[in-house]
Amino acid sequence: MALINPHINFNGNAEEAFNFYKSVFGGKFARIVRFKDISSPEYPVSQKEANKIMHIALPIGKNILMANDVPESMGQVNENENRSKISISAESREEADKLFSGLSAGGNIEFPIGDSPWGSYFGMFRDKFGIEWMVDFDPTYNGKV
Numbered sequence: 001m002a003l004i005n006p007h008i009n010f011n012g013n014a015e016e017a018f019n020f021y022k023s024v025f026g027g028k029f030a031r032i033v034r035f036k037d038i039s040s041p042e043y044p045v046s047q048k049e050a051n052k053i054m055h056i057a058l059p060i061g062k063n064i065l066m067a068n069d070v071p072e073s074m075g076q077v078n079e080n081e082n083r084s085k086i087s088i089s090a091e092s093r094e095e096a097d098k099l100f101s102g103l104s105a106g107g108n109i110e111f112p113i114g115d116s117p118w119g120s121y122f123g124m125f126r127d128k129f130g131i132e133w134m135v136d137f138d139p140t141y142n143g144k145v
Helices: 014-025 093-104
Strands: 007-010 031-034 053-060 063-069 086-089 108-115 121-126 132-137
Touching: 007 014, 014 053, 014 063, 014 093, 093 108, 093 121, 093 132
Parallel strands: 007 063, 086 132
Antiparallel strands: 031 053, 053 063, 108 121, 121 132
């Protein structure tokens, strides 16, 4: 079965955001590529953008969360737009609580985690980087979709 691996665009703070995500999920980065790593005479990279993230990947279970910084020449990402949410299917209520608490720190809770009207344990928030998350534990699926 194919996996869905979310990819997020940032305005120069991808590394900060991913260090935060790593502190919550654990693990280590599978890859970090900076713009200076791909610079060439054909595709020069300005000094200002040399250390920004061209690609970063954090394995989480069988999935990979990926991101990059958008070069200034391409314009800014609207961090307050209604982006697609990243949905996490937890394997237990305890895991759901830990992930919700960790990822929502410094962010805005839109739907506090708790028993939902549809029967799962659910919460929704926008993290301190503007990324929208949903955390869900559904005992019917035992954390598996």
